[in-house]
Each structure stands twice: as C-alpha cells, then as structure tokens.
Amino acid sequence: MSADVPDTPPANSVHDAPRLFDRAATRLGLTLVCLMFGIALVVQLRTESRIRQSVTDESSTDLAAIAGDLYDSNTALRQEVDQILSQKNAGDRTADAQKQADMAAEIRRLKAFNGVVPVTGPGVRLVLDGDLRPVDVEDLLNELRNAGSEAIAIGGQRVVYNTAVGGTTGRVVVDGVALARPIVVDAIGDPDVLERALARKGGMVTYLRTSYPDATITLTQRASLDLPAHAEALPIQPGS
Numbered sequence: 001m002s003a004d005v006p007d008t009p010p011a012n013s014v015h016d017a018p019r020l021f022d023r024a025a026t027r028l029g030l031t032l033v034c035l036m037f038g039i040a041l042v043v044q045l046r047t048e049s050r051i052r053q054s055v056t057d058e059s060s061t062d063l064a065a066i067a068g069d070l071y072d073s074n075t076a077l078r079q080e081v082d083q084i085l086s087q088k089n090a091g092d093r094t095a096d097a098q099k100q101a102d103m104a105a106e107i108r109r110l111k112a113f114n115g116v117v118p119v120t121g122p123g124v125r126l127v128l129d130g131d132l133r134p135v136d137v138e139d140l141l142n143e144l145r146n147a148g149s150e151a152i153a154i155g156g157q158r159v160v161y162n163t164a165v166g167g168t169t170g171r172v173v174v175d176g177v178a179l180a181r182p183i184v185v186d187a188i189g190d191p192d193v194l195e196r197a198l199a200r201k202g203g204m205v206t207y208l209r210t211s212y213p214d215a216t217i218t219l220t221q222r223a224s225l226d227l228p229a230h231a232e233a234l235p236i237q238p239g240s
Helices: 017-113 134-146 191-199 204-211
Strands: 119-129 151-154 157-159 165-168 171-174 183-188 216-227
Touching: 119 191, 134 151, 134 165, 134 171, 134 183, 134 191, 134 204, 151 216, 183 216, 191 204, 191 216, 204 216
Parallel strands: none
Antiparallel strands: 119 183, 119 216, 151 157, 151 183, 165 171
C-alpha cells in the first residue's frame, strides 16, 4: 500500500496575497495622485488664463484711457495755439491800425507846422502896438516855437520854417510884406502852456514891455483861432 501524500498548496497562494493587495493600493494611490495632480494642473492653467485675460483686458482699458487723455490734451493744446494765433493776429491788426493812425496824425502835424494847409484850434493871441525892431519880432516867433506852438501866423501871414523877418524899427517886414500896426500874432497850441511861456517872469512879454514902455501889449487865450495856409507852395511838403 502506498501512503497518501497530502496536496501541496500552490506556490505564493497564501503568502502573495498581501503583496498583491499592496500593489493594488499603490496603483490606486498613484492613480489618485495623478488625478489630483491633473486636476490641480487644469485649475492652475485656467487660473493663469483668466489672470492673463484680466491683465490683457485691464491693459487694453488703460491704453484706451491713456490714448483718450492724449487726444484730449492734444486737442486742448491745438485750441490754445489757435487762440494765441488769433490774439496775435488781432494784436497785429490793432498795431497796424494804430501805426496808420499815428502816421496820419504825424502827417497832419507836419502839414500844420509847415503851413501846407489852413488850421483851426485853441491858442493865444498877442497884440503889439509899438515901434518894434525886427529882431524882437523874430525872437518872439522863436519863443512861440519853443513853447510848443503847432502853427503861427503874424499879421495874417502863416509862419513856416523858412519865414524871413526883416525891415527896420517901426517897419517890420515878414516874407517881404510889411506888417501893419498893431501887429497881431496868433499861435495854436495849448493855451495855458503858451500863455505861461510868454507871460512868465523874465519872459518875452516882460522883455517887450520893458523895452517898449510906450507900446500897448495884450496877451489873451483864445478858444479857437483860424490860421491860413502859407501863401506860396513850400519846396518840401510832407507826403499825403
């Protein structure tokens, strides 16, 4: 008789079970870790995408705002430049108009001074009734010029830059015409200034009264005097 030999269990059937379980657990853990890592990666990528989009949107908004500010500033500067140019042009026109007015006034003054045209205006009248010497009459005319007279006439004749005074004592001749007595001298200008210049102490009127005690001399202010133009055309006339 042969003895029964007990069945030998398959190799690793009992002892390998824990190992198989550990391997499965490891695979599951790895799978979970990979899944969680993948989810975290996706979340991170989406977050970064949203951040980049937000930054891009904000950057676009900022650039638009900056561009708008620059446009507004440029527009304001252009308006300011246009305003300055407009003011400059207006100032130039005003200056030109003022220059023309000044030139016209100067031409009128020169015409009046040179006797080219008759003139009317306030001033003083000096009446001399006496046997005057020509030199004193010439000094009187120079005194009126120095006092700022704009126009002078003597004996009804206009006095100009080349007026000649001659004759003898008691017979004064102006530009070849003898003056009748009393001698009337009209001067247009500021009446107060002219009167003070002639009547001041030691002035021309004082001198004439001292030199000609028998002469009658009167000095008065006049609101309006009419002086004729010079009888002859002057060799030099201001342009019109």
